Amino acid sequence: MANYSTNEFKGGLKVMLDGDPCSIVENELVKPGKGQAFSRVKLRNLITGRVWERTFKSGESLEGADVMDLEMEYLYSDGDMWHFMKTDGSFEQYAVEKKALGDTAKWLKEQVAYTVTLWNDNAISVTPPNFIELEVVETDPGLKGDTAQGGSKPATLSSGAVVRVPLFINQGEVLKIDTRSGEYVSRA
């Protein structure tokens, strides 16, 4: 992979740091007017998801990381691995470990497209679509005439996630959920 120098650091660039692939979030030049320049860089570790803040001397460089984001459809799980298939018509499949799946495990639905991040051709993380439609498999019975008022209750969805929903929602209904906040948006 190519090396990138501090002046090429920009949001989204994938680089290696301490042996892990990272994505640059932000690069801020710090420099006393007449002094030496440094780069204050925020990087997201693509394996742990944690954000690191590091300082680099101007002109220092980092090795690029062979990282790709691909759209893949979720197929099934065999208990150990979760299987996804590329949506580009190649039918190529990737098996994802539980660790790489992370929190996305609770938003899985067959035939929905996810963003799978590959590093050296191995899946290291899976990002769900921002909004997903899931069925309520368990919740307290809906309260009639309670559509206007506030108040909420927990509901278990077909993917296993538990979200707060309005009191009028019934078992069997399909809901639109924002996966970033884990919040109910509307009936689908």
Add this chain to the structure above:
Amino acid sequence: MATDWRPTASIDTLRERARLLARVRGFFAERNVLEVETPVLGHGGSTDVHLASLSLAATTPAGRERLWLQTSPEFHMKRLLAAGSGPIFQLARSFRDGEVGSRHNIEFTMLEWYRPGFSLDELIEETAALILALLARAPGPLRRRRYRELFREMLGLDPFGIELDELRRVAGEHGDLDMQGEPRDGCLDLLMSLVIEPELGREGLDVVVDYPASQAALARRHRDPEDGAWVASRFEIYAQGLELANGYDELTDADEQRRRFAEDNAARHRLGLPEVDVDQRLLAAIEHGMPAGCGVALGLDRLIQLALKRQSVAEVMAFATPNC
């Protein structure tokens, strides 16, 4: 995706900017400081090791020549001073390669002015008055902070006395990077940027004075009364963690200036940086006789950013570099 053609500042912001520019001109008109306009191109450039100058090839009456884009209007303005202009100011487009960020832009507006006969204290006072005239609300008291005291207070070390190896260790620790082999000033710059600057100007305007002699650039040097160490006769003004202005008690010794330019180019050579053509006309002007006095350069975009409470200089510029 559609090409982003829109300005980085809103039209309303540009109206505000124009109003502030008018106020700057009013400020200097009241004080009988002459507005001048000098070229952005010159045959000599800034040799400063930490400034990257842009240059271009132009066809002139002398043939095909290399000309430098100014990093500040200092050299031309000093030639006017030597020619007897008296006090002058300029709103000057200046260029520094590679400097882009929330507080930097490759092309920016420098407000620079010179006051023959002024002491550094008088110029500090006038610079603070200019800043106050532009900020809608007074930022609080003006405090004088000695460079050395700041390091003692915030880091518990004497920047002039500390052993280089110890300084490298402290700088490396604060920046979480390897500073072995780095020069003294590089370590001090890192600590200044990461530890001290963010704390400056929080409750008013902080004026930092008595910089290390090695950071004098185009300023005179004087003895620190504490122990006779040489310090630079220079000041910087900070507001809300932002460096706004950099002032000098101007060096008027041509030989000393020539020596500093040569040292800069030697350091550039050592560091593998391109050497910059020395401005011989500036040296000739200083040789002829430049009146003693002080001058200051103020990053006008940053001051406007503060005055209008924006997050970045791009938001107060019609088109910041990435969108130009």
